[in-house]
Amino acid sequence: MSKKIAVVAIGGNSLIKDKNHQTVEDQYQAAKETTYHIADMIEAGWDVAIGHGNGPQVGFILRRSEIAAKVEGMHEVPLDVCGADSQGAIGYSLQQTLQNELHRRGIKKAVATVVTQVAVDRNDKAFTNPSKPIGGFMDEAEAKHREKELGWNIVEDAGRGWRRVVASPIPVKVVELDAVEALIEAGVIVVTVGGGGIPVVEKEDGSYEGVAAVIDKDFASSLLARLVKADLFLISTAVEKVAINFGKPDQKWLDKITLAEAKQYLAEGTHFAKGSMAPKIQAIIWYLENGGKQALITNPENIGRALKGETGTWIVP
Numbered sequence: 001m002s003k004k005i006a007v008v009a010i011g012g013n014s015l016i017k018d019k020n021h022q023t024v025e026d027q028y029q030a031a032k033e034t035t036y037h038i039a040d041m042i043e044a045g046w047d048v049a050i051g052h053g054n055g056p057q058v059g060f061i062l063r064r065s066e067i068a069a070k071v072e073g074m075h076e077v078p079l080d081v082c083g084a085d086s087q088g089a090i091g092y093s094l095q096q097t098l099q100n101e102l103h104r105r106g107i108k109k110a111v112a113t114v115v116t117q118v119a120v121d122r123n124d125k126a127f128t129n130p131s132k133p134i135g136g137f138m139d140e141a142e143a144k145h146r147e148k149e150l151g152w153n154i155v156e157d158a159g160r161g162w163r164r165v166v167a168s169p170i171p172v173k174v175v176e177l178d179a180v181e182a183l184i185e186a187g188v189i190v191v192t193v194g195g196g197g198i199p200v201v202e203k204e205d206g207s208y209e210g211v212a213a214v215i216d217k218d219f220a221s222s223l224l225a226r227l228v229k230a231d232l233f234l235i236s237t238a239v240e241k242v243a244i245n246f247g248k249p250d251q252k253w254l255d256k257i258t259l260a261e262a263k264q265y266l267a268e269g270t271h272f273a274k275g276s277m278a279p280k281i282q283a284i285i286w287y288l289e290n291g292g293k294q295a296l297i298t299n300p301e302n303i304g305r306a307l308k309g310e311t312g313t314w315i316v317p
Contacts, residue, residue, distance in 0.1 A: 003047045003184065003185070003187075004045055004046055004047060004231055005046070005047050005048075005049070005184060005228055005229070005230045005231055005232075006041060006046045006047070006048050006049075006230060006231065006232040006233075006234055007048075007049045007050075007051065007221055007224050007225035007228065007230045007232070007233050007234070008038060008041070008048055008049070008050050008051070008221075008234045008235075008236060009051045009052070009217060009218050009221035009222075009233075009234070009235045009236065009283075010034060010050060010051065010052040010053065010094075010236050010300075011053055011235070011236055011237040011238060014030060014031070014033075014034040014052070014053075014236055014300050015027050015030050015031060015034075015052065015053065015056070015057070015090065015093075016030065016056050017030055022056070022060075024089075027057075027090075027093060028093050028097065031090075031093040031094050031097045032097040032100075032101075033300065033301075034094075034097075034236070034300045035094055035097040035098035035101055036097075036101055037236075037300045037301060037303040037304060038050065038098060038303070039098060039101040039102055039105060039107070040303060040304040040307075041303065041304075041307065042102065042107060042109060042189065043105060043107060044307065046232070047184055047187065047189070048189050048190075049180065049184060049189075049190045049191075049192055049224060049228065049230070050094060050189070050190065050191045050192070051191075051192065051193045051194065051196075051217055051220060051221035051224060052090055052094065052191070052194050052195065052217065053195060053217045054083065054086040054087070054090060054194055054195030054196075054217070055195070055214075057086040057089065057090060057195075058079075058082045058083060058086050058134070058195065058214075059134070059135070061077060061082040061085055061086060062077070062079070062082055062134060062135040062136070063135070063136050065077040065082070066135060066136050078210065078212070079134065079166065079212045079213075079214075080198050080199060080200070080210030080211065080212065081210070083194075083195050083197075083198045083199070084115055084198050086194065086195055087113070087115050087116065087194035087195060087198065088113070088115060090191075090194055090195075091113025091115075091191045091194060092113065094111075094113070094191050095111040095112065095113050095189075095191055098111045098189060099111050109187065109188070109189055110187070110188045110189070111188065111189040111190075111191070112183060112188050112189070112190060112191070113190075113191040113192070113194075114176050114179055114180055114183070114190060114191070114192045115176075115194075115198070116174060116175070116176050116180070116192045116193050116194065116197050116198065117174075117175035117176065117197060117198045117199075117200045117208060117210075118171045118173065118174055118175065118193060118196060118197025118198065118199060118200070118215055118220050118223075119171070119172055119173035119174075119175055119200050119201060119202050119208065120169035120170065120171060120172060120199055120200070120201060120211070120213060120215065121169065121170070121172055121201075122201040122211070124167065124169035124170060126167040126168050126169040126170070126213075127167045127169065127213075129167075130153040130165040130166050130167045131165055131167075131168065132165055132166050132167065132168045132213075132214045133155070133157060133163045133164070133165050134163070134164055134165070134166055134214065135163060135164050136163075137157065137160055137161030137162065137163055138154075138161060138162045138163065139161065139162065140156075140162055142162075143161075143162030143163075146164070152164045153165050153166065166212050166213050166214055167211075167212075167213045167214075168213065168214050168215065168216060169199070169213055169215065170219060171196065171197060171215050171216075171219055171220045171223045172223075173202070174192075174193060174197065174220075174223060174224055174227060175200065175208065176192070177224075177227055177228075180192050180224070180228070181228060184228060192224065193217070193220040193221060193223075193224050194217075195214075195215070195217055196214065196215030196216055196217040196219065196220040197215055197220045198210060199211050199212075199213040199214070199215050216279050216283070218235060218279050218280050218282075218283035219279065219282070219283050219286075221233070221235075221283065222283035222284065222286050222287045223286075225287050225292060226286070226287055226290045226291070226292065229291070230287075230292070230293075231293050231294070232293065232294055232295070232296065233283075233284060233287045233292055233294075233295040233296075234295070234296045234297075234298075234303070235280050235283070235284070235295070235296070235297045236298065236299065236300050236303065237276075237277075237280065237297060237298075237299060238299060239297075239298075239299060240298055240299050240302050240311055240312065241253045241254060241255070241297070241298065241311065241312060241313045242254045242272075242277060242281075242297050242313040243271075244265055244271040245270075245271065246271065253313075254313045255313065255314065256313070256314040256315075256316065257313070257314075257315055257316075258315070258316060258317070259285065259288045259289070259315065259316070259317050262281055262284065262285055262288075262315050263285055265281070266278065266281050266282060266285065280297060281315075284297075284315050288315065288316075288317050292317070293316075293317070294314065294315070294316050294317075295314070295315045295316075296312050296313070296314055296315075297312060297313045297315070298311060298312030298313070
């Protein structure tokens with residue numbers, strides 16, 4: 001591809017601001033605020049593929065499913081289908097708000113959401129040690145019943161009750177890659193690998209089947225950035241810059257670091273929290289190790305300034 005391509009991974013904070021702003025309308029407004037800044041990128045000449053988180057949204061879908069099953073006897077929704085549902089709903093908000101903003105600016109660009117499957121290795125060691133909590137809390141009796149009848153992996157969660165846990169395997173293939181690349185080449189802004197993609201495994205005959213798992217959205221966006229040979233991998237998150245020694249007297253904000261420095265900081269294990277910044281740094285390391293040109297971490301409202309070199313944390317080979 002000869003275009004100037006950026007893969008942008010949007011964090012959950014871009015869709016749900018806080019516990020008091022979780023409704024569909026609230027999420028739409030949050031999407032609108034985020035896509036305004038992505039429109040700045042497009043106006044500056046970037047072709048963009050957008051990945052996004054979906055953790056809270058999948059949690060809502062599962063909870064509705066659980067309640068409907070208990071109260072009305074409705075069937076419950078499998079986890080992979082919850083992921084597909086969330087891709088459609090979040091994609092709708094992102095593509096419509098971005099379409100509206102581009103129209104307001106007089107920019108003629110199409111936006112499309114691709115419901116995207118992402119293949120994982122069925123032998124990934126994560127499947128032997130499920131650790132990602134999903135769904136609501138259960139009492140012990142219900143937990144044991146579901147463990148026996150449905151084969152769920154169940155853990156007790158810090159005295160709050162019992163929860164289902166699933167694997168979080170590494171993504172290895174974007175199934176709809178050809179379609180995504182064709183859309184980018186045609187100048188379409190693509191929303192894809194939502195929530196890390198719908199986890200699937202490839203069978204011996206080449207067909208796919210969904211699995212109960214959760215893929216890290218930054219890892220999936222990193223894979224996409226490598227596959228489309230993106231010129232920029234941008235992770236939009238809650239902070240304007242990355243810091244080392246965060247919260248300590250010697251805290252230091254990072255403006256620009258090299259791949260080697262990023263690997264060193266990550267290996268030291270004290271700078272980046274495992275549930276937040278560490279996977280973002282790891283995703284960028286994989287991107288740069290596989291021919292990536294440059295990566296950027298900043299918050300949505302500072303994307304424009306960061307691209308001008310005024311803020312954000314840049315990570316380069």
